[in-house]
Amino acid sequence: MAADACRYTVRDVGFADLGNERYTFFCFVDEQVSTERAKQLGQAAGALLGDSNVRFELVNLAGGDHPQAKRLAKREPGVPAGLLLSPDGELAWTVTFPAAKPDNPEWSFLASAVSSPIRNELIKKLIPAYAVILFVEGTDAAQTRRARVAVSDAIKAITPLMPQMPKPVDHPPEMVVVPTERIADESVLMWSLGLDTEPVPEPQAVVLMGRGRRVGQPMRGGLVTRTALQESLAVVGQDCECGLDRVWMQGERFPLSWGRTEKTAAFKELGFDPDNPQVKAEISRIITRGPNSRPSGSTQTASSNFDQLALGYSEELIEIETEPVVQAELPAVKAVANEVKTEPKPESVEPTTLGQTRTIWWTLAVIGAVTLAGGGLLLLRRAGN
Numbered sequence: 001m002a003a004d005a006c007r008y009t010v011r012d013v014g015f016a017d018l019g020n021e022r023y024t025f026f027c028f029v030d031e032q033v034s035t036e037r038a039k040q041l042g043q044a045a046g047a048l049l050g051d052s053n054v055r056f057e058l059v060n061l062a063g064g065d066h067p068q069a070k071r072l073a074k075r076e077p078g079v080p081a082g083l084l085l086s087p088d089g090e091l092a093w094t095v096t097f098p099a100a101k102p103d104n105p106e107w108s109f110l111a112s113a114v115s116s117p118i119r120n121e122l123i124k125k126l127i128p129a130y131a132v133i134l135f136v137e138g139t140d141a142a143q144t145r146r147a148r149v150a151v152s153d154a155i156k157a158i159t160p161l162m163p164q165m166p167k168p169v170d171h172p173p174e175m176v177v178v179p180t181e182r183i184a185d186e187s188v189l190m191w192s193l194g195l196d197t198e199p200v201p202e203p204q205a206v207v208l209m210g211r212g213r214r215v216g217q218p219m220r221g222g223l224v225t226r227t228a229l230q231e232s233l234a235v236v237g238q239d240c241e242c243g244l245d246r247v248w249m250q251g252e253r254f255p256l257s258w259g260r261t262e263k264t265a266a267f268k269e270l271g272f273d274p275d276n277p278q279v280k281a282e283i284s285r286i287i288t289r290g291p292n293s294r295p296s297g298s299t300q301t302a303s304s305n306f307d308q309l310a311l312g313y314s315e316e317l318i319e320i321e322t323e324p325v326v327q328a329e330l331p332a333v334k335a336v337a338n339e340v341k342t343e344p345k346p347e348s349v350e351p352t353t354l355g356q357t358r359t360i361w362w363t364l365a366v367i368g369a370v371t372l373a374g375g376g377l378l379l380l381r382r383a384g385n
Helices: 035-048 067-071 105-111 117-126 141-164 184-192 226-236 260-270 277-289 324-339 350-384
Strands: 023-029 054-060 081-085 092-095 132-136 174-178 204-209 213-220
Touching: 023 035, 023 067, 035 054, 035 105, 067 081, 067 092, 092 184, 117 132, 117 174, 117 184, 117 204, 132 141, 141 174, 141 226, 204 226, 213 226
Parallel strands: 023 054, 132 174
Antiparallel strands: 023 081, 081 092, 132 204, 204 213
């Protein structure tokens, strides 16, 4: 017999960009912003955001109010204002136009949405590594030290198990540390992953895989334990066709740029092209068909609306109703069939009574025929004598 097995693991699924997990960068300008600057913003967006998971939308407030403009705390006239909206439209982050007036402020303004030192480091390590644990230091030294040991222990515990997984990965998990003094520079990254955007006493940690996808929920303070981290790391290596809850594959992705260099490196590492349309279609079907604890409806999170990604494929349970009369008679007929040798047949069952009547009539007919035949033979014998 021939058998087919899934070629993708949870880590492989993390490299797929299924298309609907796009952040939106709203750039608001007014009549005081020159046409030349607006044009430069559009050109910079085309160069910076073309290979990213962020789409650009230039909004001229001179033509009227915009619903998302209300989310801006304040806006200086004549200065572009940025608003980064999460894929589900629930969360927004204000991006400030550079006040230091660099050589190309439009470029710096848009680049901050998809690039930062820690994000660049994460992308380089996520492609070859099994997974990456992003560790954010807290202001409490004792808690930070304990949590950092837990991260190291979790990596040491999962590394010997990697060769036994469905699709072994040569490179073990790595840790990327965000010092407290650099949290402000990584505010977009922190915000997108559900982490605190300002220094806090408790350390924070989150497991990342593939193309910057979060595995599980962020951990803070005493919740940063070896057991919790090891559980999330173990999920990364699982076969995606098993009974695993698909919510593990649907974590949010942080805003990032994924250009030709990253695509080539991912292809060499995985052995397949995660941007191939056929691969995307197969992965979307896998996610849609598997067990999923995310609630359905219009209030889904950014990466939970996979019904739109299944390329028209869906499964529905169809219940076939039978007639009540048939359901009522079946048990009675079954009971008669089972009890025919041990108990008398119920008189209330019409089919059985009709059968008995027919049997009696056939018996009488046979007896009559035999009697007539016997009488005829006697008469013939007497006539011969």
